[in-house]
Amino acid sequence: MNNKFLSKTTIASLAIITAVLCACTSEKPVSESEILFADPTIFVENGKYYLTGTRENGGGGFQILESDNLENWHYYNEDSTYFILKSEEQTFGDKGFWAPQIYKENGIYHFFYTANEQVVAAKADSLTGPYRQNIIRPIDGSEKNIDPFLFKDEDGKYYLYHVRFDNGNYLWSAEYDFDNDSIYKNTLTKCFEMTDAWEKTDNNIWPPIMEGPTVIKLDSVYYLFYSANHYQNPDYAVGYATATSPSGPWTKHPDNPIIHRDIVGENGSGHGDLFMGLDNTPYYVYHIHNNDSTANPRRTRIIPLKFSKNDSTGIYDITVDKEHIIIPHINQVK
DSSP states (O other): OOOOHHHHOOOHHHHHHHHHHOOTTTOOOOOOEEEEEEEEEEEETTEEEEEEEEEEGGGGGGOOOOESSSSSEEGGOOTTTOOOTHHHHHOOSSSOOOEEEEEETTTTTEEEEEEEEEEEEEEEEEETTOOOOOSSSOSTTSSSSEEEEEETTSSSSSEEEEEEEESSEEEEEEEEEETTTEEEEEEEEEEEEEGGGSSTTOOOOOBEEEEEEEEEEEEEEOOOOOOSSSSSSSTTTEEEEEEEEETTOOOOTOOOOBBBBHHSSSSSOEEEEEETTTSSSEEEEEEEEESSSSOSEEEEEEEEEEEEETTTTTTTEEEEOOOGBBOOOOOOOO
């Protein structure tokens, strides 16, 4: 998620298994012009939306699309071959380019992403790149970690939320050294364990998975949005937890999940990001399964969010406007 929102509101066998699991909703016709970005994120700047995410198979790097209305998109400069960050062009990684985030500070654009199951940070003078590294390395190469999200608190401290592997995927936070693109390892904190039924439904044969973090702060409370279940599971979904500290402890909302196939009507709905629209509406961009029997390539969706402060808890109850889901399309001509 980009700073503008904060300022306004302060993975041939798995496919077979999925085919067995996925007969869950009625098959819907799809358009070949639909956008096929997984783990998507949208950055808003100068009256335009910029969308990037995991390309099919996570190969090559990252591309970017531009729009002024969320529905109709085109490749930046109408060039479908352009990459804002490309493999082996002064960047770390040669495979598995997943889950990006664009963050801007002091006129510099910072691009956080996953490659080779490592979290990486690159920089550019332009939103549309090309993003490069002065020193080609991951942020923390000591062990595998994926799905970065950088959050800056009001006191100027930075926190890197991400996923680490330990008999499953779990969310962690760590204070971040912004100048050196590294974490303070002594601050590494596991966010929470898998505790709720929706996080690992009965049809999930995989280890626990919680991933795809986004963090915002509202009225001195931290909101951590995350996805759970395996992405190939039709019950992949989004929920959130709150805390009074960026490092937790976190309390999961009792009405989780807020995005799920039973709510939005499409399988595998999850792993995205929040952004504030040009209409001052908060949105969540996410991916769904390609169809009712196959997860990949995943399709992109955008849904409005509704925030309602609960007077008894002081916490915002967050729901989605399922009647106004946006299906973004690529149009080669503006």
